[in-house]
Amino acid sequence: MFSVFGQWYRRKFSDPDAAMLLILILLTTAVLLLWGQLIMPVLVAAVVAYLLDWPVNKLTRAGVGRGLACSIVMVAFITLVVLTLIGLIPVISKQSINLIQETPLIWQKAQDWILTLPDKYPNYVQVYQIHQMMEGLNERLVEFGETLISVSLGNIANFAALLVYVILVPLMVFFMLKDKLFFLENISRVLPKERRLISQVGHEMNSQIANYIRGKVIEIIIVGAVSCITFVLMDLRYAMLLGVLVGLSVLIPYIGAAVVTIPVAVVAMFQWGISPQFWYLILAYGIIQALDGNLLVPLLFSEAVSLHPLYIIIAVLVFGGLWGFWGVFFAIPLATLVKAVITAWSGNPDPVPEQIAD
Template identity: 30%
Template sequence: MYIKIKDQPFYIQSTAVLFGLVLLVYVMIQLADILVPLAFAAFLAILLNPLVNRLEKYRVPKIISIGIAILVMIIAVATVFYFLSTQIVQFGDSLPMLQKKFQSITADLKTWIQQTFGVEVSKQEKMLKDALNNSQAVVGKTVNGLLGTLAIIFLLPVYIFLMLLYKTLILNFLYEVFSEENSKKVSDVLAETKGAIQSYIVGLLIEMIIVAAMNSAALILLGVKYGILIGCIGAILNLIPYLGGIIAIALPVLMATVTKDGYSTQLGVIIAYIVIQFIDNNILVPRIVSSKVQINALMSIIVVLLGNALWGVSGMFLSIPFVAVLKIVFDRIDDLKPWGKLLGDNIPTHHMGEMWRNRNKRKAVLPQQEKQKIEKAGG
């Protein structure tokens, strides 16, 4: 006999939910090498699907249409990498000079710490060495994440090609998995998911280009070396919600510290980036990044951190669109609507407890009013 989980006591519900979450997280961690490329491929396949459909309308064969769409994507990515590589080469030429200046600043900092706090230079070096040894595991994890990202890049074209080729088969499977009376809900979820992902990714790309231009212009005007490279890297880091912006500010401040005397440039960089972040968060994101992806700030930070713990750098990029898809699904299922509201950005004006208290007060007042009316009528 089928029993709904909501009819069970709370401790049974919570145990079942926690067990399901633990099992899901365990599977996602164990199968990360397979699931991460598939997740990226699915998002990019949805993004390229309109181009494939347009080419097919012009009677271009399906396989050739998919090949052209993937080729356009590869050319766009290669162009960005070529531009960044030319900037990195210029940065590499000045690396010995920057390293020498950085060592000089570090030596001055150690001397200042010794004079101010009485900590010997040898003890500072030991503490720094211990910190570096403790961070080796983190560095190793980051390197593994980067190597995994490179593996994803080579697998992506294959996965995208196959997903676009078997698109109809995958859609039919999704419709047939659910009962016929749910076909309307499935259709709505798929349509909203496609629209949200396409709008979100396109919006992010446009936002990244505008932020890169603003970052680069600000750094060039402030006289920071390699302003274009650092500005573009900051725009890419800005794709990681909230956390990426903090790292993006640290890079130009560090470069200004190494290449310039005094602290006026660093202060200018911080002010410029605060202004850019304000423009980005209050103008670009609401207007350019699709409003269909409405995840509140608290949930955004939590899911980005969870994504990093789960799949590293790849998980941080995938977390927001993944949760946006979950919200679309939650909003369409009655029992899961509270979870959709929790993820959403709509803040209610009153909480449920206050509404219930007001309702109970009205219930208590009404009998008293009725009694007063009867007494007046009798008098």
């Protein structure tokens, strides 16, 4: 067995470029695992810089100086974020409070409906089964409520960390955009000379990550806006809150859509019961999800989603477990990175220029 492993290792890593790529991956993974929380503001700033690099490049090509272009884009971005928060947060906060207050009523109504099942289906559902299930669910709800309270108190304690993101992240984004070439040259100097495969993977992932971030933000905005408008037109309660949840659910491929369906269906059932209005809403929601998965996603992520759905789900579970929200957000590009690395090791690609992609 060891001889087989040795032959495989010599075949794949006898090339110094392949060995350097492996070492770089191991070092990067170790840094993220050990100090991921400490450098998280830097990673967030890099994500936002990827998002804003496209309009900055458009302005510079139009003849605007890079410093001025970065200033214009940053001011526009911050203004848009502030206006969005001012418009959405009060409405979402109010609807969230109302939904929390009405949750006991929704649960009581659900219990009343469940208790009618033994009379409707006596051959399949027994009364003692219903009572056992209700007791278990009530215990889980109490535990969930306690967890939610503890998390809320923990978030209050992290207010100082929020200030770090609000103040330092925009500054880092501005300097990353303004001095992009300077930082890329410094990174290029640090990399080893045996970096053919590193450059190949870097070129491929640079464009894919940038396109993924922009595409994901566009997808969130489109799906969230369409869902909000649909829910408002159908007079669904908590329309803005549920619409925002549907928009954010696209961060988690497949799993997010399945999870967010539950609150949408529960609120609709509590408001209308099993009625034509309920089914119209479910139909409209299904159409939104179908258009997102079959039209919008292929248009925005034609290259990034060329992975099998099973690989995407595994990537969400693995990277989400390692790095939480950002692991989920970057599950698809990270899975694509793994695929690019395997392809680079498996084949014998032509050399590429020894520089970091712009």
